[in-house]
Amino acid sequence: MLVATPIGNLGDLSPRALAALRDADAVLCEDSRVTGGLLARQGIAATMIPLHEHNEAAQAPRLVERMAAGESFALVSDAGTPLVSDPGYRLVRAAIAAGIQVSAVPGPNAAVMALALSGLPPHPFLFLGFLPARSGPRAAELSRLRGIERAGLSATLVLYEAPHRLAEALAALAEALGPERPAAVARELTKRFEEVRRGSLGDLAAHYATAEARGEICILVGPAPEEAAAGAADIDAALRAALAGGMSLRDAAASVAAATGVKKREVYARALALDTTPEPG
Known part of the structure; x- marks a missing residue:
């Protein structure tokens, strides 16, 4: 039982x-x-x-x-x-x-309760559990998710996160999915200090960069807007995130190719160019 x-x-x-x-x-x-x-x-x-x-x-x-x-x-x-x-x-x-x-x-169930309180579309929704704790695998997972969204997924995303990783998780979500995406953070559900904070991913990331978060936490992200297929800038950004997280050139190219649907050899060629060309600025 x-x-x-x-x-x-x-x-x-x-x-x-x-x-x-x-x-x-x-x-x-x-x-x-x-x-x-x-x-x-x-x-x-x-x-x-x-x-x-x-x-x-x-x-x-x-x-x-x-x-x-x-x-x-x-x-x-x-x-x-x-x-x-x-x-x-x-x-x-x-x-x-x-x-x-x-x-x-x-x-x-915290995920379902948070979804109901978030003010975001309740269905369809996709429960993702916890994101990887390390920045490299987390960036790769979010890149894969963006690829699925570009292929047509339109659902509210529901995640769990530990309090000490909330700020960096929100920052990673804002970078990968876009700072304007509507979102919510629900914590301490059913308890005395229950709180649901709603806003854009960028606003929430900025808030929790300085505000301490306690208790069990759910992050919710509204559905992706309709958009065109991944362009060169999107691929380069995903590659930079994967490489910055410690992935090898080959692994980064494979991860981004799987996430975006672009041929692996094309992504690998862009990864080689990125690896030998200084970033602007």
Whole structure:
């Protein structure tokens, strides 16, 4: 049983979720300290089994064997809906493959709540989870995303981000997607200091360059406007970003070619020219 838990306000724990946690033979959790605190506040004494990104691959076969023998488990994340940028996918896939029924108790989800509060088009939307933490891979991922948008994707983008990376993530988004793109930053959802700040990517990047951000954070970016196919300036900008992030010439060319749909040999030729020509200014 996949059980959604509160993302902040404990009043959001549903009666069905409480029952599922009480009735399970064990609760599978990311961090027993977090889940143990939640269970204690609800007066639930339950066996907890850690299930996180470092042990899920090894744990999944053993847990499936126990489920096949008749045991029932409640899977929770530290907050929100399991599997959404949290562990559990490998276990769910293994259980399904073994013919075990998997069910869920719906409940809080930060991405969907932030989308509803953002003021941006609610559908279609594309949930991207976390961007890469390092600047090079992040630039490559955003370049790939721009290529998909140029190919026709028009959707509100929803991302999670850590507080200490918010400013640089917003700056990277503004550079890759355009500073005028409408956006929103939602944080501390359902908690006392809940905040949704709306504006352009450029304005939000400037604000959080100096303002401290705390708590769990969602970034939302409005759909891309219609535009022409990638031109030489777009390709050069994407190459410079990838090279500045530490990618090799060949890898940068391959990444930008995949993102823009331009032939790899053409992008590689431009990358060679960029690498040997000083930047203007």
